[in-house]
Amino acid sequence: MSNHREKGNEAFKKGDFVSSWTLYTQGLSEDPTDPFLWCNRSLVNIKLETFELGYMDAQKARDLLTSSSIPNPNSPYSTRLLEDINLQSLLIKAYRRMAESMSLFGVSQRAVVILENLINHPTYSKYITNNKDKEDFNAMLEKCRNKSKSTRETLTRSIPDTNASKQEYIEKCLDMGSSDFDYPWDRKRQENRCSDANIQLLQKELTPYLQCNVSVGRVTFANSNSSNSSSSGFSSFQIGVFTEDDIPEGMVIWKEEPFLVVHPYTIPRCHHCARRIRGVNNEHPEAPPNFKCEKSNCDEVFCSKQCYEMAESRYHTLLCGKDLQPLLSLVRQGKSGNNDKNPMMLLKLFAIAKIKKISPLDVSNIRYLSQFHPSKPSSPSIHNTSTTLPAILIEYYLETLSILGISPYDAKYDFWIYITLFNILRVNVFGSPGYLCLYRFISLINHSCQFNITTLHLISNDEDRTPKYEFEENDMAVISSREIERGEQILASYCDPNISKMRRGMVLVPTYGFECDCEKCKNEDPKDLSSLYSIPLWLIKTPEE
The missing domain is CATH 1.25.40.10 (Tetratricopeptide repeat domain)
Structure with a gap:
């Protein structure tokens, strides 16, 4: 022994x-x-x-x-x-x-x-x-x-x-189970995410993108339900972004390109940036022609040689020539709801980690991001702190390891790491039905129904994507939506702020894992949000269980 x-x-x-x-x-x-x-x-x-x-x-x-x-x-x-x-x-x-x-x-x-x-x-x-x-x-x-x-x-x-x-x-x-994603051995990593050293490093890396003077800092919340990027339940701290000068309305604060982009492989798109490309039968003739991977056994296509080379330098070497259909077939079953494209992004993240010989949680553009965790309800009468988790994640995980040639017994790629990354992505990705983007710095912006910025794709219409925008089409801009005073935290709304408090809660609680406690929410008629914390009847455990 x-x-x-x-x-x-x-x-x-x-x-x-x-x-x-x-x-x-x-x-x-x-x-x-x-x-x-x-x-x-x-x-x-x-x-x-x-x-x-x-x-x-x-x-x-x-x-x-x-x-x-x-x-x-x-x-x-x-x-x-x-x-x-x-x-x-x-x-x-x-x-x-x-x-x-x-x-x-x-x-x-x-x-x-x-x-x-x-x-x-x-x-x-x-x-x-x-x-x-x-x-x-x-x-x-x-x-x-x-x-x-x-x-x-x-x-x-x-x-x-x-x-x-x-x-x-x-x-x-x-095929839905429930979990509270409370992995005790991972709490230290989540607490260290908001350390002084990490905040200083983030500031250094964000500064080259800035067009206004802002700083990265730590946000203290009174309880675990506050309007943060994700209510982890492990700490009262989150990372936030603050203004260092007054910013007038309509100013671009910074622009940022995505770290990763994925698409569902349903129409011809670049496998690196998800840009729509010309099909084999000349569909979308105004789109750029496809640039095929240079390896004869690989079917991956790109919109340009530059995109191909960028993919090759990050993750494509492990995906080159691999059969993705088993994973795509699982994804197309639709059993992970709104997160159905996340397994494709997890595939790229695991590929990046394997190439770098590190744990996927140590990928530099990931380790500062918060993760989904079920809210701790504001009402003491609510005891449920778990949420649904699709069992098909088991098959996603094993198929991902198989594609990348990773042993399922390698501790760097343990199942809890896959689930944790899945929960990081579910609260940090942006996108549309056609593609999904992960931004490193924009994901740090916290929520308020009384927001002061909006985020905008520089080119939002697929049909407008011309060679002129070849390498910028998924860039996102952070734009002030009103005058922002020096010292204010930069805040975005994760939901439509014009709908009722209950309907906003129906978006925020199950999707992001928190209740909003901004002044707008506090001043609206109090609503009983307990129903937002109920898990499906079939997942409620009996006393003997």
Whole structure:
């Protein structure tokens, strides 16, 4: 037994689950193909109620035990599994923890599939030798089947038959779990995001873009519901941008090009900047001709050689010649709602990180950005602090690793990192149905319904994109919408400020994770926002759960 595993077990017995998680993770950094460590860490995640991570760790343990293609210093575990009773027992634990995690996550129908695969397997089912274990597995299966059935019936009753996509919506809901994304080991990183050193570095990097005198600073919030970029719940600080001089109305404060752009591969677009390009049948003849990747086995196209070279220098070398269709097919299922293009951006971020040999969370243009975290409601009667998370992120994650040739056992690309980046993107990206952009500095601007700036694409119409704007078409400008006095924080509205407070809350709470407490919101008729914090009925846990 490894030293980390032994110490992790001791911490677990004492109830110190965070230390136990850390010790198991350290052990996995040294031996990423140890199924005992993965299975043990899965149980820790269940105790920490990070069920989505508990599932993935247990699946990795199962795959190590059953796959003959995963290297091991001695021999594949799958070979030794046939005779080693300890490995057989571990496999049963892995299946149990996969099913338990998925059930507690809220996706009972996936738990049913896991249990049926074990119970009906001609070999693995024989490893359940204890009669009590057999009874437990059958009881768990029956419970998950009943939960899945009742969920489907609830959805069928609650959705009108007039809804043309009723069945599709039901299937989407059945694959939604819930999480509060509270990963204790990641809190320090989020707190350090607002450190003096990081603020000074951001100021230095923003200054060349400025056309007015502004500064980056720290914003203190009275509670975790304030109008920040994302209510992390871990700290009362956020990064903000402040004026150093009076700024008249209509001034461009700065212009910025996007760090990353993605599109859904539905029409001919540049794979670097998402600019519409001329199709093979001369669609959009005014658009530039496509510039194909210079490698004969690659189908990626660009609007210019410059875009190709920029993509090549950042991420394209890992995507060149790769088949993206499996990931695109998953994305087009539409199971991640408004975030459906984010997996394509995550693919590029993971590629950048692999090329640089760093964790994706350490990519310089990402590490200062806030992330989505469920709000802590202002009403003490509201207890829910979790939100929905599509289970299809599991497939997004594994397919991303497969495309990039990354081992799923590499700690630099752990599943919690993928989810954290997903939650960073969901509150920081800009775009349209045709493409999605991530801006480094504009994403630092906090929200207020009493905003003082607007952001504007310098060219907002696809049809206006001509060679004249070849390298600037996705640039965004920050423009003052009124006179801004020296010392004011620069603020944008993340929603239509002219709609009611309740409707603004319907955008801000589920999308960005906070309630606005600006003067406009305080002075409007008080509204009960508790309904905005309710999670779907099928995800509400019973007392025994």
